Amino acid sequence: PHQKTVIDVEKDILYQNDMLAQRNRGYFDAKNVLAINLVSSPGSGKTSLLERTLTDLKGEMEFAVIEGDQQTTNDADRIHATGTKATQINTGKGCHLDADMVANALKGLKPKENSVLFIENVGNLVCPAMFDLGEKERVVIISVTEGDDKPLKYPDMFHSSTLCIINKTDLLPYVPFDIEKVKLNAKRINHQLEIIELSCTSGEGLPLWYSWLKSKVLAPEPV
Amino acid sequence: PHQKTVIDVEKDILYQNDMLAQRNRGYFDAKNVLAINLVSSPGSGKTSLLERTLTDLKGEMEFAVIEGDQQTTNDADRIHATGTKATQINTGKGCHLDADMVANALKGLKPKENSVLFIENVGNLVCPAMFDLGEKERVVIISVTEGDDKPLKYPDMFHSSTLCIINKTDLLPYVPFDIEKVKLNAKRINHQLEIIELSCTSGEGLPLWYSWLKSKVLAPEPV
Numbered sequence: 205p206h207q208k209t210v211i212d213v214e215k216d217i218l219y220q221n222d223m224l225a226q227r228n229r230g231y232f233d234a235k236n237v238l239a240i241n242l243v244s245s246p247g248s249g250k251t252s253l254l255e256r257t258l259t260d261l262k263g264e265m266e267f268a269v270i271e272g273d274q275q276t277t278n279d280a281d282r283i284h285a286t287g288t289k290a291t292q293i294n295t296g297k298g299c300h301l302d303a304d305m306v307a308n309a310l311k312g313l314k315p316k317e318n319s320v321l322f323i324e325n326v327g328n329l330v331c332p333a334m335f336d337l338g339e340k341e342r343v344v345i346i347s348v349t350e351g352d353d354k355p356l357k358y359p360d361m362f363h364s365s366t367l368c369i370i371n372k373t374d375l376l377p378y379v380p381f382d383i384e385k386v387k388l389n390a391k392r393i394n395h396q397l398e399i400i401e402l403s404c405t406s407g408e409g410l411p412l413w414y415s416w417l418k419s420k421v422l423a424p425e426p427v
Numbered sequence: 428p429h430q431k432t433v434i435d436v437e438k439d440i441l442y443q444n445d446m447l448a449q450r451n452r453g454y455f456d457a458k459n460v461l462a463i464n465l466v467s468s469p470g471s472g473k474t475s476l477l478e479r480t481l482t483d484l485k486g487e488m489e490f491a492v493i494e495g496d497q498q499t500t501n502d503a504d505r506i507h508a509t510g511t512k513a514t515q516i517n518t519g520k521g522c523h524l525d526a527d528m529v530a531n532a533l534k535g536l537k538p539k540e541n542s543v544l545f546i547e548n549v550g551n552l553v554c555p556a557m558f559d560l561g562e563k564e565r566v567v568i569i570s571v572t573e574g575d576d577k578p579l580k581y582p583d584m585f586h587s588s589t590l591c592i593i594n595k596t597d598l599l600p601y602v603p604f605d606i607e608k609v610k611l612n613a614k615r616i617n618h619q620l621e622i623i624e625l626s627c628t629s630g631e632g633l634p635l636w637y638s639w640l641k642s643k644v645l646a647p648e649p650v
C-alpha cells in the first residue's frame with residue numbers, strides 16, 4: 205500500500221501538470237507565442253545560447269525569457285543584460301519547472317503577441333523530461349565535454365525533445381567525443397530528433413540555429 | 428489537501444529512505460567498508476575517476492563498485508574492464524539511487540571486509556542530494572567546463588558533500604572558469620568542504636585524491 209500511494213500521488217502530480225500545461229498551450233496559441241523549453245545538464249550552455257541569440261536577433265524578433273534555477277538570479281541577470289524581458293523562478297529543493305510555475309510567471313511577464321518565449325529549465329537531464337510546460341518545442345543541449353553516450357544513458361530527455369543542440373564544438377580537439385556516434389545514439393532514441401552542432405563561444409554553427417528558430421516562428425495572424 | 432498529501436508522501440519517502448540508509452551504515456560498519464557516494468552532473472567524470480583509481484590503486488586496496496544509471500550497463504562494463512567487482516542498477520525513469528536499491532545491490536555484490544565501496548549515483552546535481560545511501564563520504568565532482576557558479580546555483584549537493592573534486596583541469600586554458608571563484612562559492616555553501624583539483628585525462632592532481640582516499644580508509648580492526 206505504501207508503494208501504491210506513492211505511485212498514485214506521482215500519477216496525480218503528472219496528471220495535474222499535464223492539464224495545466226494544456227492551459228498554457230492555449231494561452232500561447234491565443235497570443236501566437238512560440239514557447240521553447242530549453243533543457244540540459246547543468247552548465248551545457250543554455251544561458252550562453254540565450255545570450256547569443258537575444259543579442260544577435262535583437263530587432264528581428266520579440267523575445268521574453270523565463271529562467272528556472274534552484275537558487276540565485278544569476279541567469280535572469282545575464283538575460284536582463286541583453287535588454288530582454290525576463291523573470292526568474294527559484295525552485296529551491298525542486299528539480300524541474302512545472303506548468304503551474306510557468307503559468308504564474310506568465311502573469312507578470314506578459315509575453316507580447318507573435319513573440320518567442322524561451323523557458324530555461326533547471327539544469328537536470330532527468331526530471332524535467334516528465335513535465336510538459338505547454339511548450340511547442342523542447343530543445344535539449346548536450347555539450348561535447350559530456351561524452352557521446354549521454355543519449356543512451358539519459359534516454360527520456362532525448363526521446364521527448366524536438367531539437368538537439370550539440371554545443372561547445374570549439375572543445376572537440378581536446379575531448380574524446382565522436383560527433384557521428386552521438387548523432388546515431390540520439391537518433392536511436394528518437395529518429396525524428398533534429399540535430400544542430402554549434403559553439404556559443406566561437407559562434408560556429410549559430411546561423412543553423414537561427415534558421416531553425418525562424419522556421420518555427422509562425423507568421424502573425426491576419427487581422 | 429492535494430498539496431498536503433504530496434508533501435506527506437515525500438516526507439514519508441525520505442523518512443523510509445533515512446531508516447534504510449542507517450541500516451546500510453550498520454552493514455558497512457560491521458564489515459569495515461568505506462562507502463563513498465559519487466555524485467555530479469551527467470558527464471563530469473565519475474566513471475573516468477573510478478577507472479583511473481581502480482587501475483592505479485589495484486593491489487593497494489580492495490574495491491567494489493555499484494553503478495547507478497537510468498539506462499545501459501555502459502558504466503559497469505567500464506568498471507569490469509578494470510578487473511573490479513561491479514554491479515549495475517538501472518533506475519529507469521528514476522533520477523537518483525536510494526538506500527533500498529543499494530541494500531539490494533549489496534546482497535549480490537558482497538563487498539569484502541576492509542574494502543572501499545564506490546557508489547556512482549545517477550548523473551544529476553539535484554535529486555541525489557536528498558537521498559542518504561548510508562555512505563561515509565559524499566564526493567561531488569564538478570568539471571571546469573560547467574562554469575564556476577554551479578555551487579551557488581545547485582547548493583544542496585555542495586552542502587551535503589564532504590569532498591569536492593574539480594575535474595578536467597586540462598581544459599582550463601579553453602574555458603572561462605575561475606578556480607579561486609568556484610572554491611569561494613563552494614566554501615560559501617559549505618565551509619567544511621574539502622576541495623581537490625585534478626584531471627582524469629592528464630593525471631594531474633590524482634595523487635592528492637589518492638592521499639585523501641588512503642586517509643579515509645580505516646585500519647582493519649585487530650582480531
Ligand SMILES: Nc1nc2c(ncn2[C@@H]2O[C@H](COP(=O)(O)OP(=O)(O)OP(=O)(O)O)[C@@H](O)[C@H]2O)c(=O)[nH]1
Pocket residue numbers: 244245246247248249250251252253279326327328371372373374375402403404405406572573574575577580601602603604
Ligand atoms: N568552450 C565553450 N564554453 C562554453 C560554450 N558555451 C557555454 N560555455 C561555458 O559553459 C559554462 C556554462 O554555461 P551556461 O550558459 O551558464 O550553462 P547553463 O546550461 O545555462 O548552466 P545552468 O543554468 O547552471 O544549468 C560557462 O562557463 C560558459 O562560458 C561553448 O560553446 N564553448
Ligand SMILES: Nc1nc2c(ncn2[C@@H]2O[C@H](COP(=O)(O)OP(=O)(O)OP(=O)(O)O)[C@@H](O)[C@H]2O)c(=O)[nH]1
Pocket residue numbers: 349350351352354357378379380381467468469470471472473474475476502549550551594595596597598625626627628629
Ligand atoms: N578533457 C577531459 N575529459 C574528461 C576528463 N574526465 C573525463 N572526461 C571525459 O568526460 C566525458 C564523461 O566522462 P564520464 O567518466 O563518462 O562521466 P560520468 O560522470 O561518469 O558520466 P555519467 O555517468 O553519464 O553521468 C568522457 O568523454 C570523458 O572522456 C578530464 O579530466 N579531462
Ligand SMILES: [Mg+2]
Pocket residue numbers: 250251252279324
Ligand atoms: Mg543557465
Ligand SMILES: [Mg+2]
Pocket residue numbers: 473474475502547
Ligand atoms: Mg558514469
Ligand SMILES: [Zn+2]
Pocket residue numbers: 299300331522554
Ligand atoms: Zn526530480
Ligand SMILES: [Zn+2]
Pocket residue numbers: 299331522523554555
Ligand atoms: Zn528526482
